[in-house]
Amino acid sequence: MSALRFDVIVIGSGPAGSAAATVAARAGLRVALLDKSAFPRDKLCGGAVSGRGERYLREIFDQSVTPGLFRSLTRVRLSHEGEGFGLIKDAPALHMTMRRSFDALLHAHAAKAGATVFAPVRVTRIEPGAPQIELDDGRVLQAPLLIGADGCNSATARALYGRPFDPADVAFALEVEPPRQRGKFGAVQVDLAAADWGYGWIFPKNDGITIGVGGLHRKNPDMKARMLAYLDRHVPADTARVALKGCKGAFLPAGVYRKVPGAGQVLLAGDAAGLVDPVTGEGIAWAMHSGRLAADACVAALQSGAPKSALRRYGRELAYLQHEIDRARMIQKMMFFGPGARTLVRNLVRKRAIQYTFLNILSGARDYQDIGAKTLINASLTYGKGWFQGAAGTAGRD
Numbered sequence: 087m088s089a090l091r092f093d094v095i096v097i098g099s100g101p102a103g104s105a106a107a108t109v110a111a112r113a114g115l116r117v118a119l120l121d122k123s124a125f126p127r128d129k130l131c132g133g134a135v136s137g138r139g140e141r142y143l144r145e146i147f148d149q150s151v152t153p154g155l156f157r158s159l160t161r162v163r164l165s166h167e168g169e170g171f172g173l174i175k176d177a178p179a180l181h182m183t184m185r186r187s188f189d190a191l192l193h194a195h196a197a198k199a200g201a202t203v204f205a206p207v208r209v210t211r212i213e214p215g216a217p218q219i220e221l222d223d224g225r226v227l228q229a230p231l232l233i234g235a236d237g238c239n240s241a242t243a244r245a246l247y248g249r250p251f252d253p254a255d256v257a258f259a260l261e262v263e264p265p266r267q268r269g270k271f272g273a274v275q276v277d278l279a280a281a282d283w284g285y286g287w288i289f290p291k292n293d294g295i296t297i298g299v300g301g302l303h304r305k306n307p308d309m310k311a312r313m314l315a316y317l318d319r320h321v322p323a324d325t326a327r328v329a330l331k332g333c334k335g336a337f338l339p340a341g342v343y344r345k346v347p348g349a350g351q352v353l354l355a356g357d358a359a360g361l362v363d364p365v366t367g368e369g370i371a372w373a374m375h376s377g378r379l380a381a382d383a384c385v386a387a388l389q390s391g392a393p394k395s396a397l398r399r400y401g402r403e404l405a406y407l408q409h410e411i412d413r414a415r416m417i418q419k420m421m422f423f424g425p426g427a428r429t430l431v432r433n434l435v436r437k438r439a440i441q442y443t444f445l446n447i448l449s450g451a452r453d454y455q456d457i458g459a460k461t462l463i464n465a466s467l468t469y470g471k472g473w474f475q476g477a478a479g480t481a482g483r484d
């Protein structure tokens with residue numbers, strides 16, 4: 087059987103892959119978009135889309151946060167180990183969605199833009215050198231460029247590096263989605279001490295709620311116990327009982343991005359490149375954005391007749407985002423490093439100004455760059471030089 091030829095092959099049709107395929111197809115490239123699932127499909131996720139995500143959704147997919155698909159919330163309750171700090175009624179909006187519908191919409195956009203869809207399909211072999219992939223039905227696809235947007239457990243990253251990420255370095259989260267609780271939960275809830283190096287959340291949606299607890303995997307070997315404690319504190323007993331039955335877990339590559347996001351003619355985007363905020367766990371917005379940047383780099387590289395230049399172009403454009411992750415890692419260390427950190431966070435989160443700083447980051451109204459200097463100076467004064475040097479380590483991996 088002769089190989090099917092494309093300009094770009096995109097593996098994975100989550101927010102990163104659908105964005106990459108949409109942008110590349112719209113630019114006139116012949117795009118193959120593959121996913122192991124048929125759409126709609128479920129994806130374990132809080133489904134909180136920030137203002138940042140809203141912007142990328144509009145720019146890339148020409149789609150707004152419509153009430154049918156999203157529930158936009160400005161009411162937030164922050165707490166620390168169950169101790170509440172009052173209801174904030176005017177937080178910058180977070181848009182809550184179910185990934186099943188959201189991802190199906192993005193996937194349909196990519197197909198409409200002209201990408202050739204292969205889904206559901208099983209990739210049996212990825213040859214990264216001169217990119218070629220084989221499917222279990224014997225078909226072979228070839229292209230000068232390959233974008234791996236296949237999530238945290240990326241087969242593309244495995245083909246490049248042997249394994250996507252070390253589980254000890256990434257975050258792990260448990261989630262449940264008890265249905266039809268709208269009346270009980272009218273506000274976003276975040277408990278900043280529900281997990282070590284992580285937090286707990288309640289995200290109300292149009293047709294249910296998502297309750298989760300997540301944090302750095304190696305710091306939370308007992309995540310199920312954390313989840314139980316969180317449910318006990320924040321959820322009525324009847325809801326908690328229903329919730330626990332459907333508890334599921336997944337890894338998030340939070341804060342362990344690839345400094346060089348790919349190799350040769352293979353580019354990694356979204357979770358496959360480790361582009362998740364280590365403090366908030368936000369990954370949807372950066373997945374869409376990095377997918378777009380990867381596609382732009384492929385378009386420019388092919389137009390210039392130098393496919394090998396795509397990775398360098400992409401890496402350059404991704405630098406700001408990687409710096410944001412470095413800054414987030416410093417703030418994360420400030421929040422969780424050392425014996426005094428827990429008390430400090432509890433005291434700080436009582437302050438309205440700090441609450442709004444956190445909410446501005448969570449909702450995408452501000453970047454870490456906007457808050458970094460002042461916060462870090464205050465932190466270094468609080469913790470001293472030793473802490474500051476510890477916090478200043480960066481996250482990227484070669």
Ligand SMILES: Cc1cc2nc3c(=O)[nH]c(=O)nc-3n(C[C@H](O)[C@H](O)[C@H](O)COP(=O)(O)OP(=O)(O)OC[C@H]3O[C@@H](n4cnc5c(N)ncnc54)[C@H](O)[C@@H]3O)c2cc1C
Binds near residue numbers: 130134238370
């Ligand atoms: C519990 C949890 C809660 C989260 N909550 C939030 C939140 O509220 N807000 C937020 O912004 N982020 C959240 N995140 C992070 C967010 O889910 C991810 O960052 C985001 O989904 C990354 O998008 P992606 O396109 O890179 O990967 P994915 O969304 O994982 O998509 C990857 C796609 O690749 C496909 N695929 C995988 N392997 C293969 C293969 N071998 N062959 C073909 N296809 C393949 C999959 O089927 C999937 O469709 C959460 C994550 C977790 C685990």
